[in-house]
Amino acid sequence: xxxxxxxxxxxxxxxxxxxxxxxxxxxxxxxxxxxxxxxxxxxxxxxxxxxxxxxxxxxxxxxxxxxxxxxxxxxxxxxxxxxxxxxxxxxxxxxxxxxxxxxxxxxxxxxxxxxxxxxxxxxxxxxxxxxxxxxxxxxxxxxxxxxxxxxxxxxxxxxxxxxxxxxxxxxxxxxxxxxxxxxxxxxx
Amino acid sequence: xxxxxxxxxxxxxxxxxxxxxxxxxxxxxxxxxxxxxxxxxxxxxxxxxxxxxxxxxxxxxxxxxxxxxxxxxxxxxxxxxxxxxxxxxxxxxxxxxxxxxxxxxxxxxxxxxxxxxxxxxxxxxxxxxxxxxxxxxxxxxxxxxxxxxxxxxxxxxxxxxxxxxxxxxxxxxxxxxxxxxxxxxxxxxxxxxxxxxxxxxxxxxxxxxxxxxxxxxxxxxxxxxxxxxxxxxxxxxxxxxxxxxxxxxxxxxxxxxxxxxxxxxxxxxxxxxxxxxxxxxxxxxxxxxxxxxxxxxxxxxxxxxxxxxxxxxxxxxxxxxxxxxxxxxxxxxxxxxxxxxxxxxxxxxxxxxxxxxxxxxxx
Numbered sequence: 001x002x003x004x005x006x007x008x009x010x011x012x013x014x015x016x017x018x019x020x021x022x023x024x025x026x027x028x029x030x031x032x033x034x035x036x037x038x039x040x041x042x043x044x045x046x047x048x049x050x051x052x053x054x055x056x057x058x059x060x061x062x063x064x065x066x067x068x069x070x071x072x073x074x075x076x077x078x079x080x081x082x083x084x085x086x087x088x089x090x091x092x093x094x095x096x097x098x099x100x101x102x103x104x105x106x107x108x109x110x111x112x113x114x115x116x117x118x119x120x121x122x123x124x125x126x127x128x129x130x131x132x133x134x135x136x137x138x139x140x141x142x143x144x145x146x147x148x149x150x151x152x153x154x155x156x157x158x159x160x161x162x163x164x165x166x167x168x169x170x171x172x173x174x175x176x177x178x179x180x181x182x183x184x185x186x187x188x
Numbered sequence: 189x190x191x192x193x194x195x196x197x198x199x200x201x202x203x204x205x206x207x208x209x210x211x212x213x214x215x216x217x218x219x220x221x222x223x224x225x226x227x228x229x230x231x232x233x234x235x236x237x238x239x240x241x242x243x244x245x246x247x248x249x250x251x252x253x254x255x256x257x258x259x260x261x262x263x264x265x266x267x268x269x270x271x272x273x274x275x276x277x278x279x280x281x282x283x284x285x286x287x288x289x290x291x292x293x294x295x296x297x298x299x300x301x302x303x304x305x306x307x308x309x310x311x312x313x314x315x316x317x318x319x320x321x322x323x324x325x326x327x328x329x330x331x332x333x334x335x336x337x338x339x340x341x342x343x344x345x346x347x348x349x350x351x352x353x354x355x356x357x358x359x360x361x362x363x364x365x366x367x368x369x370x371x372x373x374x375x376x377x378x379x380x381x382x383x384x385x386x387x388x389x390x391x392x393x394x395x396x397x398x399x400x401x402x403x404x405x406x407x408x409x410x411x412x413x414x415x416x417x418x419x420x421x422x423x424x425x426x427x428x429x430x431x432x433x434x435x436x437x438x439x440x441x442x443x444x445x446x447x448x449x450x451x452x453x454x455x456x457x458x459x460x461x462x463x464x465x466x467x468x469x470x471x472x473x474x475x476x477x478x479x480x481x482x483x484x485x486x487x488x489x490x491x492x493x494x495x496x497x498x499x500x501x502x503x504x505x506x507x508x509x510x511x512x513x514x515x516x517x518x519x520x521x522x523x524x525x526x527x528x529x530x531x532x533x534x535x536x537x538x539x540x541x542x543x544x545x546x547x548x549x550x551x
Contacts, residue, residue, distance in 0.1 A: 074308045074309055075417075076307070076308030076309070076313070076420070077419075077420035077422065077423060078308070080423070081420075081422050081423075081493065081496050081497060086497060092417045092418075092419070092420075093417065094416065094417050105306075105308070105309055106309060107308075107309045107417050130307075130308050131308060
């Protein structure tokens with residue numbers, strides 16, 4: 001019964017003198033090894049060198065600020081309810097008079113925590129956010145942690161720094177610039 | 189001899205193809221509710237416990253395809269089902285009529301003309317009638333480009349805040365104030381676009397039952413100041429509880445966050461209506477578990493966002509997978525002729541050493 005058409009007939013014929021010496025086969029094998037020395041390497045030195053993972057990579061979370069530097073998050077809780085791993089929790093607070101330059105809406109997240117042990121980086125929080133506040137950076141990963149108390153990220157590590165604005169770009173050459181991410185819907 | 193009870197003649201109504209028998213004087217909405225939530229028209233202003241409510245929001249518009257058995261002509265326009273009483277042989281089309289579906293889209297659009305889209309900020313989000321109504325019946329986008337009318341937030345008494353911006357002028361709170369006090373001074377001030385809930389509520393606010401305007405409000409216009417921005421509805425856990433209250437029935441729903449009661453509301457029935465109003469003491473002052481006798485978790489429909497991320501022990505059913513497999517099981521038709529399969533059938537004697545049962549005749 002023939003199972004595949006790639007099968008080879010095995011023959012038991014006598015080897016020639018050149019084949020009996022094995023030398024041409026050994027040299028041929030070494031030539032292949034030598035050729036690979038001069039090939040371009042496919043590996044990179046990972047922690048020092050990082051690959052561009054594309055514009056849709058979901059990495060480190062960031063709580064965006066708007067163009068005036070106010071926090072966009074209004075603690076509506078939609079990211080937390082959308083989160084399949086229940087990694088997000090928050091406490092809302094009312095914006096007081098004089099804080100209009102800090103928070104965009106009249107309500108803001110006084111506490112916003114993401115448990116990175118729970119997070120599965122699915123990006124559903126980003127999808128659920130009605131205020132375009134939470135994003136998963138494509139250019140940065142969540143660093144490895146050694147201690148359990150390092151894994152809960154508060155606002156100090158999540159809110160975007162003014163000198164380190166995040167923008168999602170399609171080109172690895174373009175560095176992050178202090179502008180808005182492309183908004184498909186105007187914020188109300 | 190026992191007194192012969194005179195039964196009023198029951199009227200037959202057909203709503204969306206489902207027949208129901210109701211007493212004379214029943215409205216179409218009530219008849220539809222008798223059938224069930226699948227055919228009940230939505231209601232934004234109608235509130236059964238409040239006398240005189242209804243007829244304002246037009247959310248419950250239905251088409252009457254046949255007026256009655258005697259006069260089977262259809263009614264010329266869509267009618268508000270909360271005010272129209274049924275007649276014998278009436279045929280009503282609710283969601284089955286494309287005309288009604290289209291009209292509801294328009295009603296949603298009108299209600300949202302001046303309603304701010306600040307659901308992420310609003311405390312009512314998650315239990316908001318307008319949110320549900322717009323989600324079920326509205327369009328995905330808005331065509332409105334003009335500025336919405338805005339008002340300043342106003343405190344009505346120490347516990348209630350009025351966001352007039354969000355008000356859809358359903359008059360439910362007006363009827364509530366009417367019901368709880370006879371000192372009502374004003375209802376709604378102004379007309380048309382300038383209409384505004386006004387002073388009467390402030391007069392009624394000393395009343396012990398004034399907090400109920402929060403519960404009857406279909407949107408987030410009247411909100412509990414003690415609950416303001418405390419939490420989102422879907423992060424809290426509703427629990428039925430009661431206490432011995434000298435002024436009201438004392439039957440409430442407690443909303444827990446962890447071990448803390450962060451809000452007390454009256455119990456709502458399946459139509460989102462409060463049937464037993466509770467007093468302000470129960471609502472605003474008794475926020476400790478020790479004040480209450482817990483009855484058990486409130487029944488929340490699975491489709492509601494309030495039931496998100498909650499795993500009640502009695503709802504975890506480990507046998508579900510097995511039962512599903514049993515229900516889906518299909519017996520394999522194994523009448524095949526095995527000699528056609530190309531499998532070399534070895535004589536049973538070959539297995540006799542390791543498998544003595546192979547020699548037994550097949551059943």
